[in-house]
Amino acid sequence: MPHPIRVFALALALAATPACAAFEAPRLENPVAAARSVDQRAYALLHAYGAIVEEARDVVADPESPLALKRALGQAERAATPAAETLQIAVVAYVRARSDFDAAAHADQSAIARAGAALTAATRHLGEALTAAERPVGELEALVQAARR
Amino acid sequence: MQQIIVQVQMLLVALSGLLPLVREEHRGRAGEILAFAGAVLKASGALAANASDLARKLTDVRAEVESMAESGRPVTAEEMEGAIARVRAASAAFRAALEIAEGAAP
Numbered sequence: 001m002p003h004p005i006r007v008f009a010l011a012l013a014l015a016a017t018p019a020c021a022a023f024e025a026p027r028l029e030n031p032v033a034a035a036r037s038v039d040q041r042a043y044a045l046l047h048a049y050g051a052i053v054e055e056a057r058d059v060v061a062d063p064e065s066p067l068a069l070k071r072a073l074g075q076a077e078r079a080a081t082p083a084a085e086t087l088q089i090a091v092v093a094y095v096r097a098r099s100d101f102d103a104a105a106h107a108d109q110s111a112i113a114r115a116g117a118a119l120t121a122a123t124r125h126l127g128e129a130l131t132a133a134e135r136p137v138g139e140l141e142a143l144v145q146a147a148r149r
Numbered sequence: 150m151q152q153i154i155v156q157v158q159m160l161l162v163a164l165s166g167l168l169p170l171v172r173e174e175h176r177g178r179a180g181e182i183l184a185f186a187g188a189v190l191k192a193s194g195a196l197a198a199n200a201s202d203l204a205r206k207l208t209d210v211r212a213e214v215e216s217m218a219e220s221g222r223p224v225t226a227e228e229m230e231g232a233i234a235r236v237r238a239a240s241a242a243f244r245a246a247l248e249i250a251e252g253a254a255p
Contacts, residue, residue: 028204031211036218043224043232044214050235051206057243058202060250064188067254074247081240088233095226144203 028145032134038126039098042091045133049084052141053077059147069147076143080136083129090122090129097122161187 031044056077060070097119104115161183171179217224 029207029211031207031214034211034215034218039224040214040217044210046232046236047210048207050239053239053243055203057246061246070250077243084236091229095229
């Protein structure tokens with residue numbers, strides 16, 4: 001046997017292959033899919049994004065992670081965070097509009113109509129911000145998932 | 150996954166114990182190979198731990214949102230503020246960690 005170490009390494013790799021193939025990464029839940037209203041969707045997406053960025057931070061802080069991966073995560077985070085910030089602004093406006101609408105319940109008809117129109121507009125803006133944030137957040141999540149495989 | 154990694158790490162430790170049996174001219178190389186395999190396992194172990202941590206966090210968020218959806222309860226302003234604060238803190242920590250990593254890069 002001219003190369004015993006290579007033969008052993010190959011044998012070990014072959015022996016470990018079925019175990020590696022059988023391994024299944026834990027399935028990641030999609031919290032947004034469980035939501036039924038626009039505010040619940042926004043809440044789910046913000047918390048999910050927070051969790052994804054927390055994990056991305058752990059990958060970046062790990063000295064064993066390749067620098068190219070850290071830079072790719074940085075690029076994805078720079079793309080996703082502005083969308084998340086726009087979503088935050090839309091969420092704050094929506095919560096304020098909903099509160100104003102609730103407060104106008106005992107006011108006159110014109111005040112209720114104004115508050116209703118403002119809430120409709122805030123809901124539409126929140127829906128648009130959600131749609132805009134889903135893609136970059138999904139891209140960062142995919143990168144974090146790929147990093148741990 | 151963590152269990153498999155621990156078992157392989159133990160196997161590597163056991164193999165390291167057999168290094169004196171390897172011919173002297175190959176011993177250094179064999180040691181390097183075992184050290185490299187150990188480093189790879191350590192990295193994959195850390196990433197696997199992150200994976201299960203992310204899965205747990207997302208499961209927790211989903212359970213909370215499912216509960217809200219089932220009861221038809223709207224998200225309160227305080228809950229929204231909590232979610233926003235989490236994103237801000239995570240984003241700031243991520244950027245700080247990335248800056249340190251870039252600073253340490255050769």
